[in-house]
Amino acid sequence: MKGFAYSLDLMLATSILIFLATVYFSLSLEQLNYPSYERKAYMLDEYMLGFITSAEKTSVLNESVVTQTELQNALNSISSTRQGPIICIYVEIYNSTEFYSSSSPTPLATVYKPGCSSIEENARVYYRHVYREYDPGSGYYVFKFYAWYK
Amino acid sequence: MEVVDVILSVTTAFFIIILFSTLTYEQGMLTFKIDQYENKMQTADKAFESLLSPGLPEYWYVDPESASYFGLLQENYGYELDTTKVSNLSSLCNSNEDLVKQKLFIPSDYHIYVYIHNIFSSNSASICSPPTSQSNEFIRETYVVYNGEMASMTMVMWK
Numbered sequence: 001m002k003g004f005a006y007s008l009d010l011m012l013a014t015s016i017l018i019f020l021a022t023v024y025f026s027l028s029l030e031q032l033n034y035p036s037y038e039r040k041a042y043m044l045d046e047y048m049l050g051f052i053t054s055a056e057k058t059s060v061l062n063e064s065v066v067t068q069t070e071l072q073n074a075l076n077s078i079s080s081t082r083q084g085p086i087i088c089i090y091v092e093i094y095n096s097t098e099f100y101s102s103s104s105p106t107p108l109a110t111v112y113k114p115g116c117s118s119i120e121e122n123a124r125v126y127y128r129h130v131y132r133e134y135d136p137g138s139g140y141y142v143f144k145f146y147a148w149y150k
Numbered sequence: 151m152e153v154v155d156v157i158l159s160v161t162t163a164f165f166i167i168i169l170f171s172t173l174t175y176e177q178g179m180l181t182f183k184i185d186q187y188e189n190k191m192q193t194a195d196k197a198f199e200s201l202l203s204p205g206l207p208e209y210w211y212v213d214p215e216s217a218s219y220f221g222l223l224q225e226n227y228g229y230e231l232d233t234t235k236v237s238n239l240s241s242l243c244n245s246n247e248d249l250v251k252q253k254l255f256i257p258s259d260y261h262i263y264v265y266i267h268n269i270f271s272s273n274s275a276s277i278c279s280p281p282t283s284q285s286n287e288f289i290r291e292t293y294v295v296y297n298g299e300m301a302s303m304t305m306v307m308w309k
Contacts, residue, residue: 009155009158009159010158010159010162013159013162013163014162017162017165017166017169020166020169020170021169021173024170024173035187035191039191043290046198046290047291047292047293049229050202050229050292050293050294051292053227053229053293053295054229054293054294054295054300055293055300057228057230058295058300060300070270073270074269074293074300077269079291079302
């Protein structure tokens with residue numbers, strides 16, 4: 001014997017063995033990618049629909065055109081200790097005229113959950129249009145929400 | 151030399167069979183666990199969707215036994231909780247948890263806990279008893295309007 005693989009048969013058998021093992025492990029690992037992207041997206045959509053609707057109904061969005069304290073507090077309230085992946089939210093507030101006339105509009109303000117200052121590539125985007133009737137800042141505004149699992 | 155080759159081939163074939171059996175078993179177990187997880191997720195989905203509805207009929211708390219399902223919202227898609235429904239469901243869970251689970255499509259061997267917390271004040275409400283440990287919990291959460299304020303609503307389900 002001159003080594004581990006000393007015959008053509010053995011080399012062939014070992015190669016086949018390694019190939020098959022690799023295929024099986026790949027399939028197993030693929031299955032481990034769970035919950036699926038679709039499920040995560042569904043859960044995030046449901047979460048964000050509640051967040052945006054309740055913020056709108058309680059005038060948190062309306063007020064944040066002028067001062068972002070309440071919106072920031074709402075973002076701060078998102079749990080960072082919950083089981084499972086952490087949800088990040090980043091909000092940009094635009095004047096609607098600026099938003100729709102400029103190719104790269106500048107937000108009036110940006111607010112984000114602490115620790116979520118850079119938007120990730122897989123972020124889902126949600127829009128909400130808000131009309132602020134009274135001064136200061138009366139007019140239409142566009143809220144752009146980015147949300148993702150950290 | 152040929153005898154050695156035969157022995158080695160048989161040994162290798164035997165090893166491959168063992169490896170395949172083990173991997174197939176692991177694959178099966180993995181699929182089984184994912185199926186179990188998916189079933190639990192679907193149960194949690196159904197319960198949470200029910201809570202985020204007005205219930206059927208809308209005033210289900212008048213006759214809970216004959217209701218199709220319970221819900222906490224004033225109206226569909228409004229995300230505004232009806233405080234009467236919250237307090238009724240909370241009382242009902244203290245007296246008849248099985249009925250609450252049945253009307254939220256939760257199997258009898260599962261438990262549920264709902265926690266509502268106003269984020270700008272200390273107002274809060276809870277339905278059923280919280281879990282004693284954090285193992286195997288399914289958590290669903292969103293935001294709602296409760297008592298006119300923005301509130302977080304968390305549903306925990308466990309077996």
